[in-house]
Amino acid sequence: MTADDVIFTFGQWLDPDVGSSMLGLMSYLSGMQDVEKVDDYHIRLNLQTPSISVPEDLFHYPAVILNRNFQGDIVRDPVGTGAFLLTEYAEGERAVLTRRPDYWRNGADGQSLPYLDQIIYVSTDKDTAVAAMQSGQVDSMYDPRPSDWQALKDVPGLATRAVSTAQSLVLRARVDLEPWDDNRVRTALKMIQDRSKILQLAYFGEGDLSIDAHVAPVHPEYCEKPIPEYDPDGARALLEEYAAEKGLELPLQVTLATKNDQNEPEMAQALKELAAPAGFDITLDITEPDGYWSRWTEVPLGITTWTHRPLGTMVLSLAYTQESIGAWNETRWVDEEFETLLQQATGTLDVEARREIFCQIEDIMQERGPIGNPFWKKVWNITQDRFQGIIAHPTAYDFYYEVWDKEA
Amino acid sequence: MARFLIRSIVSTIVTMFLVSIILWLLLDVAAGDVSVKILGVFATPEQRASYRSQLGLDAPSWQRYTDWLAGSDWRAESQVGYPLVTVNNQLTGEQVWWADVNGTLTRWRMEDGVLTELHRQPDGGVVAVAADVQWSRDENDVEYFWGVDENNNAVKWVRGEGAAVWVLTSSGLRREGDGPQQYVPLRRGLLRGDAGMSLQTGRPVSVTLWPRLRNSLVLAAVAFVVVMPLALAFGIIAGANEGKPLDRTISILGLTLTATPEFVTGIFLILIFGIWLQWVPAVAIFTSPNAIFENPTLLILPVLTLTAIELGYISRMTRASMVEVMDSAYIRTAIIKGMPRRRVIFRHALRNALLAPITVIMLHVNWLIGGLVVVEVIFGFPGLGKYIYDAAVFGDFNAVEAAAMILVVIAVATRLIGDFLYTFLNPRIRYA
Numbered sequence: 001m002t003a004d005d006v007i008f009t010f011g012q013w014l015d016p017d018v019g020s021s022m023l024g025l026m027s028y029l030s031g032m033q034d035v036e037k038v039d040d041y042h043i044r045l046n047l048q049t050p051s052i053s054v055p056e057d058l059f060h061y062p063a064v065i066l067n068r069n070f071q072g073d074i075v076r077d078p079v080g081t082g083a084f085l086l087t088e089y090a091e092g093e094r095a096v097l098t099r100r101p102d103y104w105r106n107g108a109d110g111q112s113l114p115y116l117d118q119i120i121y122v123s124t125d126k127d128t129a130v131a132a133m134q135s136g137q138v139d140s141m142y143d144p145r146p147s148d149w150q151a152l153k154d155v156p157g158l159a160t161r162a163v164s165t166a167q168s169l170v171l172r173a174r175v176d177l178e179p180w181d182d183n184r185v186r187t188a189l190k191m192i193q194d195r196s197k198i199l200q201l202a203y204f205g206e207g208d209l210s211i212d213a214h215v216a217p218v219h220p221e222y223c224e225k226p227i228p229e230y231d232p233d234g235a236r237a238l239l240e241e242y243a244a245e246k247g248l249e250l251p252l253q254v255t256l257a258t259k260n261d262q263n264e265p266e267m268a269q270a271l272k273e274l275a276a277p278a279g280f281d282i283t284l285d286i287t288e289p290d291g292y293w294s295r296w297t298e299v300p301l302g303i304t305t306w307t308h309r310p311l312g313t314m315v316l317s318l319a320y321t322q323e324s325i326g327a328w329n330e331t332r333w334v335d336e337e338f339e340t341l342l343q344q345a346t347g348t349l350d351v352e353a354r355r356e357i358f359c360q361i362e363d364i365m366q367e368r369g370p371i372g373n374p375f376w377k378k379v380w381n382i383t384q385d386r387f388q389g390i391i392a393h394p395t396a397y398d399f400y401y402e403v404w405d406k407e408a
Numbered sequence: 409m410a411r412f413l414i415r416s417i418v419s420t421i422v423t424m425f426l427v428s429i430i431l432w433l434l435l436d437v438a439a440g441d442v443s444v445k446i447l448g449v450f451a452t453p454e455q456r457a458s459y460r461s462q463l464g465l466d467a468p469s470w471q472r473y474t475d476w477l478a479g480s481d482w483r484a485e486s487q488v489g490y491p492l493v494t495v496n497n498q499l500t501g502e503q504v505w506w507a508d509v510n511g512t513l514t515r516w517r518m519e520d521g522v523l524t525e526l527h528r529q530p531d532g533g534v535v536a537v538a539a540d541v542q543w544s545r546d547e548n549d550v551e552y553f554w555g556v557d558e559n560n561n562a563v564k565w566v567r568g569e570g571a572a573v574w575v576l577t578s579s580g581l582r583r584e585g586d587g588p589q590q591y592v593p594l595r596r597g598l599l600r601g602d603a604g605m606s607l608q609t610g611r612p613v614s615v616t617l618w619p620r621l622r623n624s625l626v627l628a629a630v631a632f633v634v635v636m637p638l639a640l641a642f643g644i645i646a647g648a649n650e651g652k653p654l655d656r657t658i659s660i661l662g663l664t665l666t667a668t669p670e671f672v673t674g675i676f677l678i679l680i681f682g683i684w685l686q687w688v689p690a691v692a693i694f695t696s697p698n699a700i701f702e703n704p705t706l707l708i709l710p711v712l713t714l715t716a717i718e719l720g721y722i723s724r725m726t727r728a729s730m731v732e733v734m735d736s737a738y739i740r741t742a743i744i745k746g747m748p749r750r751r752v753i754f755r756h757a758l759r760n761a762l763l764a765p766i767t768v769i770m771l772h773v774n775w776l777i778g779g780l781v782v783v784e785v786i787f788g789f790p791g792l793g794k795y796i797y798d799a800a801v802f803g804d805f806n807a808v809e810a811a812a813m814i815l816v817v818i819a820v821a822t823r824l825i826g827d828f829l830y831t832f833l834n835p836r837i838r839y840a
Contacts, residue, residue: 071558073500073610075499075500075611076497076499076500076502078499086499088696088697089499089500090615090616090619090697091606091609091611091615091616092609092616092790092795093619093694093790094694094695094696094697096696120695120696122693122694122695122788124691124693124788125785125788128691128785128786128787128788129788131678131682131683131690131691132690132691132693132788134682134683134690135678135682135683135686135689135690135691136686137689137690137691137693138693
């Protein structure tokens with residue numbers, strides 16, 4: 001692989017016909033004319049606007065550099081520069097990765113990476129994987145659910161590593177539809193979140209409480225704010241004011257859509273109960289994941305799962321700007337002041353300076369934003385404790401470059 | 409006997425043929441648009457149409473059936489004008505199709521209106537050269553060319569009229585210009601040992617199906633060897649001791665085991681022997697294709713679970729049959745004339761008492777091989793049952809058809825074995 005392959009891959013990302021989500025992330029590139037080949041091993045990006053997120057964007061999960069002759073099937077053309085080679089692949093059963101002897105990187109001890117000779121991925125459902133972990137048949141499992149964590153956390157011989165993330169179940173409202181076009185109703189909805197109770201019910205208490213701004217404490221530029229209290233009376237007062245103005249009767253009938261996937265039903269049920277005293281009558285509309293993903297940008301009120309992104313600016317640009325309407329702006333919420341600040345923050349390298357801007361950004365989202373966001377999830381890496389050098393990654397990347405087995 | 413065998417084989421083939429046609433029609437009518445399953449609900453009608461034509465789904469049903477049965481290469485060969493050959497890809501197990509142009513294995517690629525020839529080298533590498541081909545003209549004076557593309561299709565390109573096609577990649581659909589106007593997916597057909605590609609996985613059906621079948625056969629065989637002698641013994645003992653405490657004990661035990669669903673038994677076995685005591689592997693983790701032979705202990709808990717279900721069932725059948733025979737006049741006569749009890753049971757009662765259980769046992773073999781979805785899911789066992797189930801739910805017709813053919817063969821074979829056992833047990837039954 002050379003710079004030509006990188007250029008080829010950039011070409012694919014920036015081609016609207018390809019439809020890569022990298023296109024939205026790389027709005028600082030106006031096209032392939034901004035991507036310049038320096039020599040066989042260097043390229044240069046000429047940014048239209050300053051951005052701090054370039055390194056993180058290139059580490060984002062869709063940002064895999066492909067060989068320019070890649071035909072779309074990694075099993076048929078296993079070409080890459082990674083530390084392991086795909087040596088066996090059985091559909092729906094198993095993939096065997098074997099150490100690449102000529103891998104380019106050395107570890108801290110000067111030996112060539114990777115240390116592991118072989119990794120066998122076995123495809124099972126999660127319940128089977130938990131049983132296999134408990135009986136010691138496998139060494140690790142991919143992305144354990146909270147219930148798996150409960151089952152495995154006290155098993156002797158297993159090491160559990162938790163990491164706080166910016167993954168969340170976002171309660172989001174369409175601000176172009178009634179009644180969510182009225183900020184009083186949105187604010188009332190935010191006030192009915194008893195955050196620690198929701199976290200307990202939906203995620204075994206394993207997370208960090210949040211503040212209704214899509215910025216998490218793990219983001220470097222997070223500006224700390226007090227966690228809002230559960231306030232059904234305040235919410236009821238707002239709703240009564242709104243209802244009187246509109247000539248409506250309380251309770252306000254609304255439908256909350258979500259999917260049965262990652263503990264959303266528990267959160268939805270908790271919200272329904274918590275919102276009742278404030279004058280919301282929430283009907284739940286829970287479908288299988290596909291059923292929700294086919295309409296996630298369309299439902300008036302829904303709970304959408306958002307994955308972790310390492311910088312506070314990244315999700316905000318994806319989901320809360322004018323440009324992202326029609327793409328990932330599921331709430332249609334646009335705010336001029338917010339967008340100006342966001343642009344300013346994206347071009348600010350100094351973290352402290354960026355944090356100051358983020359204090360205002362978070363204020364705006366709390367005050368008039370489109371989302372309620374009770375908590376940020378934790379994720380876990382659970383592995384046999386004889387393996388060292390393991391990293392729990394917030395988007396559940398498997399890093400096996402520097403993992404070693406202390407008993408081997 | 410020979411005539412009976414021949415008749416059985418002929419009837420098997422007819423059965424397979426009929427089953428395949430009926431299944432084909434059912435899947436064609438009932439499965440709906442499989443492109444919805446593959447492309448998701450966001451795809452546009454244009455994208456769907458393009459994708460369906462790449463799968464050859466725009467061809468009439470009868471033609472797709474004959475392609476499936478007998479292959480499409482002979483049909484495509486006359487269009488392309490060169491012999492079409494396959495090369496095996498070791499890693500994926502796929503047959504890769506090439507046109508044999510005067511000894512050079514060739515495929516074609518169309519990019520920006522330019523046709524390129526890809527020549528396969530003996531070492532497996534590919535060299536691209538500018539294409540030197542004769543474009544044909546049709547009656548409307550449109551220039552076209554039939555070749556083999558890089559996705560195992562015989563395709564028709566029309567000069568200056570690249571169709572916009574939507575190519576499915578792992579990141580979604582990608583639009584490409586310069587696409588072919590017509591696709592004939594190349595395959596050898598089931599009769600020539602090619603079960604086609606799975607729509608669900610994009611891999612050859614046979615690559616997944618054979619190992620799955622083997623795993624299921626091994627599991628079924630071991631379960632069979634464990635369960636049947638035990639169940640028959642219990643049934644015979646209970647039947648010969650009708651009404652006595654021994655009979656009651658066996659019957660109650662058998663009923664309890666049978667009444668407990670396999671997902672309950674299985675999970676209890678996993679919890680007790682796999683996780684708590686750690687005597688045996690809790691679940692069937694296959695770390696290599698031959699894990700089942702390298703580490704046969706993987707089979708212990710699945711087999712025990714199956715034993716629990718089958719034991720009570722078969723032993724009850726045997727017991728009932730045994731009781732009936734023991735009540736019959738000739739057994740009474742034998743006992744009255746003073747023959748030892750052991751001799752009465754083994755020489756006179758047993759053969760007749762086994763006729764009914766054999767029928768049930770043989771029917772159960774089919775279920776053991778293809779119907780173990782629940783057990784396979786609990787133990788993560790890569791067997792045939794779950795594969796068939798998933799394929800059927802998806803509407804993956806190649807996989808369903810191939811699996812159905814295997815199941816028909818197994819059903820007929822077990823019936824044959826049952827028939828042979830009948831004649832052995834009761835010489836009055838003759839097949840001719």
